[in-house]
Amino acid sequence: MTALDSPPLGPVLEDLVRSHRPRTEAGSVPANIPHLQVPPFDRFGIAVATTSGEVFSSGDADLPFSIQSISKVFTLAMALSADDSGSLWSRVLREPSGTSFNSLVQLEVEHGIPRNPFINSGALVVTDHLMERSPDAAAQVLRFLTDQVGHQNGRQGPFIDEVAARSELSSSSRNLALAHFLKAFGNLRRPAQAVVENYVRQCSIMMTCVEVAKAGLFLAQDGRGAQGAVVSRSEAKRIGSIMLTCGMYDAAGEFAYRVGLPGKSGVGGGILAIVPGECAICVWSPRLDSKGNSLAGSAALADLSDRTGWSIF
Numbered sequence: 001m002t003a004l005d006s007p008p009l010g011p012v013l014e015d016l017v018r019s020h021r022p023r024t025e026a027g028s029v030p031a032n033i034p035h036l037q038v039p040p041f042d043r044f045g046i047a048v049a050t051t052s053g054e055v056f057s058s059g060d061a062d063l064p065f066s067i068q069s070i071s072k073v074f075t076l077a078m079a080l081s082a083d084d085s086g087s088l089w090s091r092v093l094r095e096p097s098g099t100s101f102n103s104l105v106q107l108e109v110e111h112g113i114p115r116n117p118f119i120n121s122g123a124l125v126v127t128d129h130l131m132e133r134s135p136d137a138a139a140q141v142l143r144f145l146t147d148q149v150g151h152q153n154g155r156q157g158p159f160i161d162e163v164a165a166r167s168e169l170s171s172s173s174r175n176l177a178l179a180h181f182l183k184a185f186g187n188l189r190r191p192a193q194a195v196v197e198n199y200v201r202q203c204s205i206m207m208t209c210v211e212v213a214k215a216g217l218f219l220a221q222d223g224r225g226a227q228g229a230v231v232s233r234s235e236a237k238r239i240g241s242i243m244l245t246c247g248m249y250d251a252a253g254e255f256a257y258r259v260g261l262p263g264k265s266g267v268g269g270g271i272l273a274i275v276p277g278e279c280a281i282c283v284w285s286p287r288l289d290s291k292g293n294s295l296a297g298s299a300a301l302a303d304l305s306d307r308t309g310w311s312i313f
């Protein structure tokens, strides 16, 4: 479908909010991250940032939420943009895991090489990689996101919820176990505790749907971000491929089937989806399915791709 025969986006987004805003408390929120239990179950926002420079949004698209694992897309892009030697890809693979995002078993069997950068073990390796540049990797990520989002007329912009990060850190035994495993296999350079601290802080970045869509736009425009190239065109394509195959954990197949777009979810209930050449979409609704992906968000993206014809297939 071309831009000419697709329906006008503003009314489509408003209709999506009407249809998909949760009316019941279906789904769940993660028990180990207390601050994710705060947003009411009926929060729902959606934003689309287009390659022509427009931003459309509806619902709770200006309320900050915890980006959680959506941060993994941004850290991967940052690590690749500084990885001239290509050494990152000797430390992490690019295969779907087929297991939950914080699984320990696979890492043990596969000798400390994570299946992909979007499960927790892989993201810990990416964070460790970023810490080579400066030990405060989370601050680097925040700076990157703030640059991509740009100035927004007195709005707060992305920030790290340090209180939330501290509370997640106090119940991060599993991520610490993954980091110690990586360390034991020689696949972590910095101390396990420091890497997990940075990882949890980058997951605790708060952004609105509008901001996440703007920050992800470089992936829809061949790697070109708000302030020039973030990654090369081929790297943007490859990040999109990894999002398609690994971005929704062990529900990546189902999401590709229903939505047909590269996506990355977080347990804060956000999903970033990319329509190459057209736009970046962010949808947020806090309640999750059993795989850790936003229930209403996934349904709304399936609906949006059906209505607009946006799909890579």
Ligand SMILES: NC(=O)CC[C@H](N)C(=O)O
Pocket (backbone or CB within 6 Å): 067, 068, 069, 070, 101, 102, 120, 175, 200, 203, 265, 266, 267, 268, 292
């Ligand atoms: N899938 C996610 O969003 C997981 C992120 C969360 N901070 C964790 O490490 O468990």
